[in-house]
Amino acid sequence: MNPNFARKALFVLGAVVCCGSAHAQSPALDRISVWVGGSDLDTKATLESSVRSVGSLGKLDLGEGNQSIARARLDLLLFDTQGFSFDYYSLSRTKTRAYDGSFEFEGVPFDLKASFRSKFDIDLGSAAYHWWFGSGADVFGFGLGAAYYRAKLGLQGSVLLEGEPMSAEAKWSDSAVAPVVTLAYKHAFSDAFRVYLDADGLKKNGGKLSGHLYNVRAGLEWFPWKNVGLGAEYGKSKLSLRRDRSSSDATLDIDFHGPSLFARFRF
Numbered sequence: 001m002n003p004n005f006a007r008k009a010l011f012v013l014g015a016v017v018c019c020g021s022a023h024a025q026s027p028a029l030d031r032i033s034v035w036v037g038g039s040d041l042d043t044k045a046t047l048e049s050s051v052r053s054v055g056s057l058g059k060l061d062l063g064e065g066n067q068s069i070a071r072a073r074l075d076l077l078l079f080d081t082q083g084f085s086f087d088y089y090s091l092s093r094t095k096t097r098a099y100d101g102s103f104e105f106e107g108v109p110f111d112l113k114a115s116f117r118s119k120f121d122i123d124l125g126s127a128a129y130h131w132w133f134g135s136g137a138d139v140f141g142f143g144l145g146a147a148y149y150r151a152k153l154g155l156q157g158s159v160l161l162e163g164e165p166m167s168a169e170a171k172w173s174d175s176a177v178a179p180v181v182t183l184a185y186k187h188a189f190s191d192a193f194r195v196y197l198d199a200d201g202l203k204k205n206g207g208k209l210s211g212h213l214y215n216v217r218a219g220l221e222w223f224p225w226k227n228v229g230l231g232a233e234y235g236k237s238k239l240s241l242r243r244d245r246s247s248s249d250a251t252l253d254i255d256f257h258g259p260s261l262f263a264r265f266r267f
Helices: 003-019
Strands: 032-049 059-078 082-097 102-105 108-111 116-133 138-161 164-188 193-204 209-222 228-244 249-266
Touching: 032 082, 032 102, 032 228, 059 116, 059 249, 108 138, 108 164, 116 164, 116 193, 116 228, 116 249, 138 209, 138 228, 138 249, 164 209, 209 249
Parallel strands: none
Antiparallel strands: 032 059, 032 249, 059 082, 082 116, 102 108, 116 138, 138 164, 164 193, 193 209, 209 228, 228 249
């Protein structure tokens, strides 16, 4: 995780402990809310290149299937109506397959008739400031913040150089920060059982690594004990990252959706 991201979370956590009581005005909100768990995601990724020669492919399938990842979130509340939200997770996939054709990436013309290996790693972290409206069982939230994302992508395979096959590889690694907007709704049936709906998105234009990300989540929280419980949700996300170069550019698209399960702690 980004060290600056962690330091900010610890600073705000200390402020909440010092400034607030253990209970918020609305039963749908907590002063300190910790989520630790994982997601089982159905992931599909593609890579598209702007450089195409005669007979070459414009897009590669980087694989699809289920992937289990760790998830962590932290929600903090100040003065009953304002708070902070922190989220972090990462995606990774390695795929080996063969195509019939060629594909150019980072200036390297790959011959896809031979074995071809791709690997990507994505790290995503966000921090948002929230305003909450409502004091009863129903509350609505609006947030503004920033998201940090880092992408690493590598291809390994064979190329044709003056008619002779040779092995080659191409890769890039970049990171960027983009503004993020969040919307949320929470309803408390009781102090022990709640449901929620979250949506957020980011968009960044310009720079070496631009793109957009959209997330939608619906879930429930159940607390059989006062401070310890379970959270379950289903989410759907779409990520598109574009790396621009003077000679070419490439776009990595990843769609992922699936259930998540969390151990929930509130204070």
